[in-house]
Amino acid sequence: MGKPPRPFRYLADPVCISSLILYPINRFCLKPHHIGGWFTHGYLNDVLCLPLFVPMILYAQYVIGLRKHAAYPSAWEIFQNWLAFIFIFQVVIVRFPKTFIAAGDPWDILAYAAGGIIAGVYWSLAARRFRRQLIAKSSGS
């Protein structure tokens, strides 16, 4: 049956790499120069949160053997990480204002969700493309 193909490339996934590039652009260019207004200042980092960290978290799961495949992230995996980030940033951190610098803005929840949905739509389209290629390959062989 041979070596299985790896549809999802984890840290080398285009969504993860794009987020990794966008993050410092926002941090060192857009925010200091007040480009993009309230969105880049308050929410772009939150939108990038899931597209950036879901591949990293899934890679950690893959390395330790909890995730046994390299399929694109499922809706459940994105949702689970969304809940984890809400729990830490909106429930845990706001209780320790002396230790953590966090505003506890409820709109952040929407920003995390927006990032997760955008990444999820891309991953689902990529998964569909992979499935089509696989079917074409199987039909050809």
Added chain:
Amino acid sequence: MYCRHCYAKLDAEFHHCPRCGYGFDAADPSSCLARPFPDKWRIIKYIFFTTIISVVAAFIVSTFQMAGASGH
């Protein structure tokens, strides 16, 4: 017939899982599963450990933010 690795439904006509791409042999029952889910404890264990990893990762991100480096 379901994938041993990602539990996606398999089509006997093709030789690879449509979701994760792992190969299987429809004639070999050991290469696939008869039902789409692992046992209950494995599901619980999976949800527990993956949630722990997600929460720890989110906590690491928040610690990074605490250092004032992210401008979150």
